[in-house]
Amino acid sequence: EMAEKAGYPHFMLKEIYEQPRAIRDAIHGNKEVISRVAGEIANYEKMIFVAMGTSYHAALAGKYLFQRLAKKIPIVEEASEFRYEFEDLVDKDTLVIAITQSGETADTLAAMKLAKAKGAKVLAIVNVVGSMATRIADLTIYTHAGPEIGVAATKTYTTQLTVLTMLAIELAKVLGTASEEYLKELENELEKVPGLVEEVLKHDAAIRELAENLTDRRDFFYIGRGIGVPTALEGALKLKEISYIHAEGLSAGELKHGPLALLEEGVPVIAIAPNGKTFDKMVSNIEEARARGAFTITLSDRKEAETFSDVLIEMPSLDELLTPIIYVVPLQLLAYHLAVLRGNDPDKPRNLAKSVTVE
Numbered sequence: 454e455m456a457e458k459a460g461y462p463h464f465m466l467k468e469i470y471e472q473p474r475a476i477r478d479a480i481h482g483n484k485e486v487i488s489r490v491a492g493e494i495a496n497y498e499k500m501i502f503v504a505m506g507t508s509y510h511a512a513l514a515g516k517y518l519f520q521r522l523a524k525k526i527p528i529v530e531e532a533s534e535f536r537y538e539f540e541d542l543v544d545k546d547t548l549v550i551a552i553t554q555s556g557e558t559a560d561t562l563a564a565m566k567l568a569k570a571k572g573a574k575v576l577a578i579v580n581v582v583g584s585m586a587t588r589i590a591d592l593t594i595y596t597h598a599g600p601e602i603g604v605a606a607t608k609t610y611t612t613q614l615t616v617l618t619m620l621a622i623e624l625a626k627v628l629g630t631a632s633e634e635y636l637k638e639l640e641n642e643l644e645k646v647p648g649l650v651e652e653v654l655k656h657d658a659a660i661r662e663l664a665e666n667l668t669d670r671r672d673f674f675y676i677g678r679g680i681g682v683p684t685a686l687e688g689a690l691k692l693k694e695i696s697y698i699h700a701e702g703l704s705a706g707e708l709k710h711g712p713l714a715l716l717e718e719g720v721p722v723i724a725i726a727p728n729g730k731t732f733d734k735m736v737s738n739i740e741e742a743r744a745r746g747a748f749t750i751t752l753s754d755r756k757e758a759e760t761f762s763d764v765l766i767e768m769p770s771l772d773e774l775l776t777p778i779i780y781v782v783p784l785q786l787l788a789y790h791l792a793v794l795r796g797n798d799p800d801k802p803r804n805l806a807k808s809v810t811v812e
């Protein structure tokens with residue numbers, strides 16, 4: 454096992470550090486497949502993403518990508534909900550996109566089978582080659598992340614996001630819903646993402662130090678807007694899974710509608726605030742939280758965020774649509790270090806399984 458961990462104390466940390474390689478493989482292993490798949494699915498009006506856990510957060514990011522680039526308005530459902538709510542709404546004119554790392558999650562498989570039975574087209578985005586999901590699906594795109602041993606998903610998430618970004622770009626090409634120059638720019642920037650993840654990984658030591666001061670906190674809040682919302686949800690999920698600290702991820706606009714009442718001295722609020730159309734709104738949310746005594750940690754490429762945050766984790770600049778892939782990385786590291794500092798084994802969190810094969 455030591456050899457398999459390649460010198461890292463845990464599989465999770467190894468897998469976090471493998472992300473530049475994994476994302477590169479996801480890009481280069483998929484160019485042809487994704488452009489072929491895009492051609493086959495572009496004309497579906499009804500598109501429904503189904504997934505669970507971290508894969509569900511990838512699906513939420515997929516929704517934003519499809520909206521912005523392909524001008525599609527997909528629905529995103531937890532697979533466990535889809536099965537009972539969409540029975541009569543799925544037909545041969547429906548595309549169901551199932552996202553599942555393992556390809557074995559019981560609820561996701563059941564949703565896929567239901568969709569097939571109703572005549573829908575089913576596309577699966579899967580990591581494990583030859584898994585059940587790939588046998589049920591009409592079309593499969595692999596994430597090429599390699600085996601993931603840590604129960605908390607890391608590299609499989611960022612590769613799911615990579616594949617979804619590429620698929621949205623290809624759909625936009627087929628449908629003519631974005632300018633060719635812009636799509637080309639996005640493709641070029643995506644090629645740079647593995648290198649940017651490497652840059653972000655350099656914050657590791659600073660994030661560990663930050664974690665050392667937060668081990669006794671009982672609640673964490675993660676806020677974002679737009680395509681930053683799935684990142685907030687995923688950051689909170691990582692923390693819950695392995696550090697056993699209560700955390701909530703939410704869209705920053707919801708802060709005023711309840712969660713603000715829970716903020717008191719020292720409660721960490723982590724803000725996903727890349728430069729983009731919601732940056733200014735995020736600033737007011739951060740200030741609002743800070744005024745209530747919250748300990749604010751901001752992830753941003755805007756240096757001035759330093760002035761209104763307790764801690765700034767400085768991020769590389771890139772198109773807002775690509776930010777989910779790099780902004781989740783500091784959140785994975787924060788959860789990892791908090792878990793280890795609190796004496797937990799991040800690879801084997803209590804009560805959780807790598808793949809949930811019972812419903």
Ligand code: G6P
Pocket residue numbers: 505506507508552553554555556557558561604605606805806807808809
């Ligand atoms: C379990 C795992 C999670 C994962 C979820 C969905 O809860 O612990 O890490 O996100 O299942 O798994 P899937 O294999 O379908 O992506």
